[in-house]
Amino acid sequence: MKTLTRCAWANTNELFIPYHDVEWGVPAHNDCLLFEMLNLEGAQAGLSWLTILKKRAAYKKAFNNFDAKKIIKYTPLKQKQLLKNPGIVRNRLKVAAVIKNGRGFLQVQKEFGSFNSYIWGFVNNKPLSHKQSQTGIAISESLSKDLKKRGFTFVGPTIMYAFMQAVGLINDHSAECFRTKQITKSA
Numbered sequence: 001m002k003t004l005t006r007c008a009w010a011n012t013n014e015l016f017i018p019y020h021d022v023e024w025g026v027p028a029h030n031d032c033l034l035f036e037m038l039n040l041e042g043a044q045a046g047l048s049w050l051t052i053l054k055k056r057a058a059y060k061k062a063f064n065n066f067d068a069k070k071i072i073k074y075t076p077l078k079q080k081q082l083l084k085n086p087g088i089v090r091n092r093l094k095v096a097a098v099i100k101n102g103r104g105f106l107q108v109q110k111e112f113g114s115f116n117s118y119i120w121g122f123v124n125n126k127p128l129s130h131k132q133s134q135t136g137i138a139i140s141e142s143l144s145k146d147l148k149k150r151g152f153t154f155v156g157p158t159i160m161y162a163f164m165q166a167v168g169l170i171n172d173h174s175a176e177c178f179r180t181k182q183i184t185k186s187a
Contacts, residue, residue: 008174015050016053024166025166025168027168029116031116032065032067035105037166039097041160042098042101042155043059058088059087062082063082068101068103079099083095093153097154104147123170127168129171130170130173133172136161140161140163140164143155144156
């Protein structure tokens with residue numbers, strides 16, 4: 001049986017392997033998934049991705065599967081309950097950010113028809129390659145600035161670059177990784 005060559009980081013924890021092999025870097029176009037990943041990347045700020053990945057199912061349950069229409073209706077009581085939920089990162093600013101981002105997300109959908117259209121417009125609807133990482137950095141800065149202007153929080157340039165990697169706006173799999181070729185063929 002042939003062993004797959006993966007990005008080095010994917011082999012550092014058993015939870016990373018299915019995430020890397022199935023999801024990371026694959027072009028995502030579902031608005032709900034894009035909203036989820038935007039908020040999970042924001043929740044990661046100051047933490048490891050492994051911490052967030054372990055809590056992902058709890059996040060989905062706590063935040064109504066990242067249904068922005070439900071999230072924007074959260075009351076102060078609901079926010080207090082979330083801050084007591086051990087399944088998520090109990091940071092007041094990060095919990096509030098999901099609600100605030102929900103409002104921005106719905107506005108973007110209204111303006112652009114979908115969050116997908118808005119996000120993918122930053123890369124002209126075509127994933128960047130690993131060789132275009134400098135362009136990706138510049139785009140992450142523009143994306144961050146535009147999202148902040150629209151009222152989003154926890155969307156700094158570093159977070160946006162990680163988001164771009166996660167949802168396939170940039171294919172940052174290493175050159176020798178088996179996913180590099182698969183994603184390039186399907187893009």
